[in-house]
Amino acid sequence: xxxxxxxxAPVRKGRRNSPAAPPDPSPTDVALARLAKALGHPTRVxxxxxxxxxxxxxxxxIVCQHPLAQATVSQHLKVLKDAGLVQGEIDGPRVCYCIHPxxxxxxxxxxxAL
Amino acid sequence: xxxxxxxxAPVRKGRRNSPAAPPDPSPTDVALARLAKALGHPTRVxxxxxxxxxxxxxxxxIVCQHPLAQATVSQHLKVLKDAGLVQGEIDGPRVCYCIHPxxxxxxxxxxxAL
DNA sequence: CTGATTCATCGTAGATTGCCGATGAACGAT
DNA sequence: ATCGTTCATCGGCAATCTACGATGAATCAG
Numbered sequence: 001x002x003x004x005x006x007x008x009a010p011v012r013k014g015r016r017n018s019p020a021a022p023p024d025p026s027p028t029d030v031a032l033a034r035l036a037k038a039l040g041h042p043t044r045v046x047x048x049x050x051x052x053x054x055x056x057x058x059x060x061x062i063v064c065q066h067p068l069a070q071a072t073v074s075q076h077l078k079v080l081k082d083a084g085l086v087q088g089e090i091d092g093p094r095v096c097y098c099i100h101p102x103x104x105x106x107x108x109x110x111x112x113a114l
Numbered sequence: 115x116x117x118x119x120x121x122x123a124p125v126r127k128g129r130r131n132s133p134a135a136p137p138d139p140s141p142t143d144v145a146l147a148r149l150a151k152a153l154g155h156p157t158r159v160x161x162x163x164x165x166x167x168x169x170x171x172x173x174x175x176i177v178c179q180h181p182l183a184q185a186t187v188s189q190h191l192k193v194l195k196d197a198g199l200v201q202g203e204i205d206g207p208r209v210c211y212c213i214h215p216x217x218x219x220x221x222x223x224x225x226x227a228l
Numbered sequence: 229c230t231g232a233t234t235c236a237t238c239g240t241a242g243a244t245t246g247c248c249g250a251t252g253a254a255c256g257a258t
Numbered sequence: 259a260t261c262g263t264t265c266a267t268c269g270g271c272a273a274t275c276t277a278c279g280a281t282g283a284a285t286c287a288g
Contacts, residue, residue: 024181025156029163033156040151041276042139049143052228059235067138072277074236079275093234093285104228111225114166114218155246173265186247188266193245207255207264 032110035103038083043068044076051086051099058094146224149217152197157182158190165200165213172208 084103
C-alpha cells in the first residue's frame with residue numbers, strides 16, 4: 001500500500017495520530033500474559049501441579065519437594081498467589097496452600113481461546 | 115562435631131539423601147514453563163492472537179499494530195519463534211509469520227492437564 | 229515465660245528482560 | 259550496480275527476576 005497521504009510516519013512509534021489506532025494489548029491479553037508469566041518458571045509449574053494433585057500442602061511440604069531454599073520457595077508461592085493461581089490459608093503455625101480453581105479455569109479458557 | 119552421620123539436615127537444601135528424592139521439575143513442567151514464559155508478555159499474547167485470527171502476517175503488519183519500535187517487535191517475535199509458538203518464512207524482502215499449530219496444541223494440552 | 233517450629237520478608241548479588249537507536253544483511257526494482 | 263524496503267541483530271541502559279542467608283512474626287509445647 002503506498003501511503004499517498006500522511007506523508008510518512010517516521011517510525012510510527014508514538015502512535016500519535018494513526019487513523020486506526022493500534023489496539024494496545026487488550027485487557028484479555030494482559031490477563032493471559034499475567035497468568036502465563038506466573039507459570040513461566042519450572043518450579044512454579046511443579047508447585048501448581050503438586051497442589052492440583054494433592055489438594056492441599058503446607059509450605060514445608062513444598063520446600064521438601066524442591067532443591068531450593070525456603071525463602072526461594074516462599075517467593076515463588078507469593079508470585080503464584082499474586083497471580084491468583086493459588087491461595088494460602090493460615091493453619092496454626094503453618095500455611096496451607098491450595099489451587100484457586102476459578103483462576104485455573106480462567107487460564108484454561110484463555111489458552112483454549114488461542 | 116562428628117560429621118560422620120547426618121545428625122540433622124540443616125535446612126534440607128542440598129536434597130542429598132532424602133529417601134524419596136525431590137522430583138526436580140519434570141520435563142513436562144519445564145516444557146510448560148517454557149511456553150508460558152514466552153506468552154508472559156502482553157505484546158506477545160497480542161501477536162499470537164493476531165496470527166491466530168489473521169493466519170499470516172509479515173513483520174511490518176505486526177509493527178503497525180503496536181506502539182513499539184520495529185526492533186522491539188522483532189525481539190518479541192524471536193522469543194515466540196524460539197519457543198516454537200510461531201514460525202517465520204522468508205518471502206522476498208519480507209518475512210511471513212504464522213502460528214505453529216502443533217506447539218499451540220501442545221500448550222493447550224499442558225494447560226488443560228493442570 | 230522460654231524455646232522450637234513454621235513461614236514471610238528484607239537486603240543483596242548476579243542474570244535476564246524490555247526497550248530503544250543504529251547498523252547490517254537480503255531482496256526487488258530501477 | 260545502486261537504491262529503497264524489510265527485517266534481524268548489536269550495544270547499551272534501566273528494570274525485573276532468581277536465588278540466597280539473615281531476620282522477624284506468629285504459633286504451639288513445655
